[in-house]
Amino acid sequence: MPDIDTVKLAQDLIRCPSITPEEGGALDLLEKHLSVLGFTCHRLPFGEGKARVDNLYARVGTEAPHLCFAGHTDVVPIGVRKDWQHDPFGGVNDGEVLWGRGAVDMKGAIAAFVSAVSSYIESGNNKGSISFLITGDEEGVAINGTRKMLDWLRKEGETIDDCLVGEPTNPETLGEMIKIGRRGSVNVVLKMRGKEGHVAYPHLAQNPIAALLAVLTALNNTPLDEGNEHFQASHLE
Structure with missing residues (x-):
C-alpha cells in the first residue's frame, strides 16, 4: 500500500475548483484514494437542478467502535482574483505556506485524515470501523449536505460512536486544542409596527425605528447565559 503524501493530497484537493x-473533482479524488485503502464508498447526491450537491460516505470495517471523520470539500468563491498572491486553485507550496482556497477550511484537514487513516491501516491494528462523511454543501445553504447524509445513515442502520470534524480550531499553533463541540444558533425575526403620520404632527405618529433601537439595546445588554468551562457565553449578533 503506497504511502500518502499529506501535502501533495492537500494540493491536489485545492486544485479541484469545488465552489459550492x-x-x-474533489470527491472523485477522495473516492479514488479511499477505495485503494479498502473503503466501501457511497456517492450521495441530494437536491435537484442547480441545487444538486454530491456527497461522499466511505467506510472500512464492520465492527464497533466506529470513528467517523467528517468534513466538507466545498469552498467559498474566490472574490477578486487579482487580490490573490497565488492562484486560488493552484495549491502552491512556497516551503512555508500552502496557498489556495480550502487549504485551511478544510481540504488540508481532509488530506491529513486520509493520510492518518492510511498509516493506521498499514500498521495492521485495524480494530473497529473508520468512516468518512464528506459533504459538498457546507459553505452554501447547507441543506443538501450533512443533514441529509445523517438521515441516509439512519435509514441504512449506520451507527457512529465518535466523530472528529476537521474544521480549523487552533488559535495560534497547530495542534493547540481540540474543540469538543460547537454552539448552535437561534434565528429570531423581530417586527416593530409603527403608525405613519406627518412630520408636523409627530405626536400623532409612532416611529418604529426608535422602538426597535430600544428593544435591540435592551437585548444586547441582557446576558443570555454565562457559558461554561468549554464554551464562551452566548451573544447576540
Missing part, C-alpha cells in the same frame, strides 16, 4: 455546489 460544484464538486470540482
